[in-house]
Amino acid sequence: MRRPWRAKLSRRQLLTGAGATAASLPALHALVPHQGLLDALAAGSGRDGHHPGAHTGPSHQGTVGRVRPGANGFDPSKLLRDFDRGRTRRMASGRTLREWEIVAQDKEIEVAPGVKYAAWTYNGRVPGPTLRAREGERLRVHFVNASDHRHTMHFHGIHTAANDGVPGVGRGDIGPGESFTYEFDAEPFGLHHYHCHTSPLAEHISKGLYGAFIIDPKQGRPDADELVLVQNGFDTNFDRENEVYAVNTVAFAYLHDPIRVKRGELVRIYLLNILEFDPLNSFHIHANFFHRFPTGTRLEPTELTDLVSQAQGQRDILELRFPHTGRYMFHAHVSEFAELGWMGFFEVVD
Amino acid sequence: MESASATAERRRMRRRPAWLVGAVPLLVLAAAIAAFLALGAPGLDRIGVPQEKLAVERAVLRPGEIELRVRNDGADPVRIRQVVVNDAFAAFDQSAKRIGRLGGGTVTVQYPWIEGQDYDVSLVTETGVTIDHQIESATETPAADLGFYGLMALIGLYVGVIPVAIGMLWLPWIRRVDARWLQFLLALTVGLLGFLGIDALIEGVDFASGGAQALGGPLLVFLGAVIAYLALAGVGSHLDARGKRLSKARGGAAPAFQLAFLVALGIGLHNLGEGLAIGSAYAIGSLALGATLVVGFALHNTTEGLAIVAPVADHHTRHAAIARLVGLGFLAGAPAIVGAWIGASAFNASLAAFLFGLGAGAIAQVVVQIAPSIRDRDGRLLHPLAVGGLLSGFVVMYATGLLVSV
Numbered sequence: 001m002r003r004p005w006r007a008k009l010s011r012r013q014l015l016t017g018a019g020a021t022a023a024s025l026p027a028l029h030a031l032v033p034h035q036g037l038l039d040a041l042a043a044g045s046g047r048d049g050h051h052p053g054a055h056t057g058p059s060h061q062g063t064v065g066r067v068r069p070g071a072n073g074f075d076p077s078k079l080l081r082d083f084d085r086g087r088t089r090r091m092a093s094g095r096t097l098r099e100w101e102i103v104a105q106d107k108e109i110e111v112a113p114g115v116k117y118a119a120w121t122y123n124g125r126v127p128g129p130t131l132r133a134r135e136g137e138r139l140r141v142h143f144v145n146a147s148d149h150r151h152t153m154h155f156h157g158i159h160t161a162a163n164d165g166v167p168g169v170g171r172g173d174i175g176p177g178e179s180f181t182y183e184f185d186a187e188p189f190g191l192h193h194y195h196c197h198t199s200p201l202a203e204h205i206s207k208g209l210y211g212a213f214i215i216d217p218k219q220g221r222p223d224a225d226e227l228v229l230v231q232n233g234f235d236t237n238f239d240r241e242n243e244v245y246a247v248n249t250v251a252f253a254y255l256h257d258p259i260r261v262k263r264g265e266l267v268r269i270y271l272l273n274i275l276e277f278d279p280l281n282s283f284h285i286h287a288n289f290f291h292r293f294p295t296g297t298r299l300e301p302t303e304l305t306d307l308v309s310q311a312q313g314q315r316d317i318l319e320l321r322f323p324h325t326g327r328y329m330f331h332a333h334v335s336e337f338a339e340l341g342w343m344g345f346f347e348v349v350d
Numbered sequence: 351m352e353s354a355s356a357t358a359e360r361r362r363m364r365r366r367p368a369w370l371v372g373a374v375p376l377l378v379l380a381a382a383i384a385a386f387l388a389l390g391a392p393g394l395d396r397i398g399v400p401q402e403k404l405a406v407e408r409a410v411l412r413p414g415e416i417e418l419r420v421r422n423d424g425a426d427p428v429r430i431r432q433v434v435v436n437d438a439f440a441a442f443d444q445s446a447k448r449i450g451r452l453g454g455g456t457v458t459v460q461y462p463w464i465e466g467q468d469y470d471v472s473l474v475t476e477t478g479v480t481i482d483h484q485i486e487s488a489t490e491t492p493a494a495d496l497g498f499y500g501l502m503a504l505i506g507l508y509v510g511v512i513p514v515a516i517g518m519l520w521l522p523w524i525r526r527v528d529a530r531w532l533q534f535l536l537a538l539t540v541g542l543l544g545f546l547g548i549d550a551l552i553e554g555v556d557f558a559s560g561g562a563q564a565l566g567g568p569l570l571v572f573l574g575a576v577i578a579y580l581a582l583a584g585v586g587s588h589l590d591a592r593g594k595r596l597s598k599a600r601g602g603a604a605p606a607f608q609l610a611f612l613v614a615l616g617i618g619l620h621n622l623g624e625g626l627a628i629g630s631a632y633a634i635g636s637l638a639l640g641a642t643l644v645v646g647f648a649l650h651n652t653t654e655g656l657a658i659v660a661p662v663a664d665h666h667t668r669h670a671a672i673a674r675l676v677g678l679g680f681l682a683g684a685p686a687i688v689g690a691w692i693g694a695s696a697f698n699a700s701l702a703a704f705l706f707g708l709g710a711g712a713i714a715q716v717v718v719q720i721a722p723s724i725r726d727r728d729g730r731l732l733h734p735l736a737v738g739g740l741l742s743g744f745v746v747m748y749a750t751g752l753l754v755s756v
Contacts, residue, residue: 063432063439112439114431115478236478243434243472243480251439339438 062252062343065113069257072109074125076253080227083214084129091138098133098186099140104147104196104209111234111244112251112341119208119234120147120196126249127230127274128194128211135189135218144179151204154197155213156313159184166197173198189217190296191270191315206235206276208249212315214270217299224268224319225261231273231281231310231332231342240277245332245342254330254344263325263348269318270296273310282309283318284333285346290320307333322348400426402475404449405562406483407698409471410491416459416471418483421562422449432474435461452564463488491633494695502629502690509628509647510621510686515679517655524656524663530735532663537724537736539613539657540717541743546620546654547713549751551575553623554706561699570700574707575714578619582715586612607674609661612719614678616712617654618685623706625689630697632690650750651683653743658682661720 069075086100102122109126111117122128133139143153150173154165162170163182171180196209212228232249233242244251261267269290273281284307291301292308296317308316322328331343386392403424410417416435422428428449433442445456463469466487473481492498524535554571566573589608658678662671693702726733 064441065431111478112432112474114429114476115474116476117478234478236474237480239480243474243478336437340434341439 061339062255063113063341066256067110067113067250067253072125072250073107076248076250077257077259079125079127079248080229080259081225082130083132083226083228085132088137096134096137097140098137099142100129100131101142101144102128102153103144104151106147106149109208109249111236111246111249115236115244117234117236117244120149120151120204121208122153122211126208126210127228127232128209130212130214130228130270131194132214132216133186134216135186137186139182139184139186141182142179143174143182145174145176148176150175150198151196151209152198153182153194155182155184155194156192157184157213157215158187164197165194167199186215188297189215191272191317192295193272193274193313193315195274202240202276205274206233208232210274212270212272214296221268221299222266224266226268226270227259228270229272229283231271231275231283233275233278233337233342235277242275242277243340245275245337245340247342247344251341252343258327258345258347260347260349261322263322263350265321267320267322269320270315271308271310271318272315273312275312278334278337280309280311280334281337281342282307282333284331285320286329287324288320288322288328290318293317293319322346324348325350400477402426402428402477402479402481403564404428404430404473404481405560405564405699406481407454407561407700409483409485411463411485411488412490414460414462416461416463416469416485418457418459418471418473419454420449420457420473420481421454421565422451423562423564425451427451427453429476430455430457430473431476433457433459434472434474434480435459435463436470452562465489492694498694499691502632502694503687505628505632506625506684506687506690509651510625511680511683513647513649513651514617514621514655514658514683517652517657518659518675518679520656521659521662521675524660527663532660533724533726534735534739534742535656535660535663536720537739538743538746539660539739540720540724541740542653542657542747543613543616543713543717543720543743544740545744545747545751546617547710547717549747550620550623550706550710550713553627554703554710557699557706558703559699561701561703565700568703570704571707571710574704574709575711578708578711579715580711582612582615582712583718586715586719606662607671609719609723610658610678611681612716613661614658614682616709616716617657617682619705619712620709621651621654621683622685622689623702623709625686625691626693626697626702626705627689628686629690629693629695630702631693633694633697645753647753649753650747653746653750654682655679661723 069077084100086098088096088098091097103124105121105124107119107121107124108116109119109121119126131141141153141155145151152165152167152173155163159182163184164170165182167173174180192213192215194211194213196204198204210230210232212230229247230249231245231247233245235241236243246253271283275281286306289304289306292303292305293299293301294316296315301319308318310316325348328346328348329343330346331338334342401424403422404420405423406418406420408419410419429447430444430449433440441460443458446453449455457473459471461469463485466489469485469488471483471485473483475481524532527535551571554574555568558566558568558571561567561570586608589605589611659675662675689705721731724736724739725731726735730736
């Protein structure tokens, strides 16, 4: 009664808080099948926020409010399946030459509802574009630095020292307004990544200068619904610890807007961990198991599991099919990361 | 010789009311500020990013809910966008989306906190700055109902009123000791008061660091001290002037009851702060309400009763005087009750700092008033007996203070 705004705000929270259902992960496990409640909440049915257990406070999960899709100029739900194959032409030798233009830009992005972060980006997005090539192609990356700071592009792959994108070797740092073309062969096939290698390294990576780099094997992989999940985080208060965790930048993006996949269809996940400041990250999926292809450099999986841990820079290709429809959670099995943004849902439909 | 016109000019000037002439600079200043702000502070561009600062003034815990009362402690407005409790985003409501400079706000976090556990509450602002507040050993904040006020009154009675009253029972004894020992007792009183004054300053500065620095921080303690000192000096000299008309002042010192009144007032202000500390500690559950605390305070504050009656040692007892003594006892002890009420229901670190400052200033003034009574026949202040008394006062306070740490 002394705080008349409370009734109003708890309704707003219902309208925007979407997946607010459970106070803890174990409780959530039990609740997952009951998607009726989730739907009611997501639809903002205006139901009273005091669920059973109100004795210990209403259940809630995630941030208050949500980041508008596209608020940053990129939508995490679209970024998932956005593969940048560049421009190609056939060289005299008969090989394919594949080219991209990548621009480094400084840009403020919203990493959690209402929380802004002064990011450094490749092509205005975090993570940068998912560059995709085929094994054996010749690749040219025209890098333009439109940022106020020196940067590089350092690719994981096999290439000459001059194209390694580290300070003091070849062109080294590319200054503001300068540009440089990195050129190398697409090898080996697998899931790799690229990131800035300018010093101080932790800062240049954690501010957003990274992206996935996929080299498909010559013979290709089986058709699948392919998704890119880049595990990242943001140190918003510069204490060299992350305040916000996510996959593909926006905290709880897929909790608010679940990833829709078809039942029975092969789903291939390109999973990459670029998280700075924390030594280990992990990916866990509920009610399912996946085949794991470490670094994607072999065509045979090494294990069938429901959890994969990744150190910084580590990556895996995961393949799975969902046998049942419904809403299935996936998240870092580091509870702290999960509850600070690295948590989402798959929505399996027929 | 002045010309006629100059004289006329001066006369004309004199007709303008003085207040109007005095207001001219103020009006010009107001106009200049208005123009400066209207033009958007020309020539002065803000460099750097906004400095967002919040002080958490009070945390109230209710089942399933943590309420933080915050005050903007910096130069820029603060917008709280998310709340993190123990490394997890939490649901919350807030009284205002934007808290302006020196403005206050309430953030109510829905969180299933568990009794006895520690919590880190982190307010995340629009720019990603985090304002952290630690809740140690969470416990429900007592509701401010009748029973609660009754309990605080009881605590105040135990630690304030009763010990002081007991201490005042030394009056018949000090009437019988000889003049030299009375001097010793007065020096002891000054020692006790000096200890309390230093203690009040330290406690005040301690509290000030927890409050909004923009409101003054430790400055509040010293402001409080100066205000109390000057106010009591004013009251003292007023009473002096009245007293001199009625009876002759003795030995340069203030009349006996007047001095006792000032001592009681100073101790009362100190006990107000002490009550505040006890009440606020009780509210956050960090007060071990037990026999040790009460016994400790009883011993500690009983000496305060001695300090009140020492100045009236050679005054003849009449019925009216007994009533006055009871009044003095309440003046010194009862503020502990009021302090406990404030501390437990509306605690604010800046207010606490200011109140402790008042206590320290009042005590300093009282010390100045008593000091002449300690002088020996040669007019020396720090004669061996006086020094002995002062040191004894410190030792007694230090030793009994060991029994009470809130």
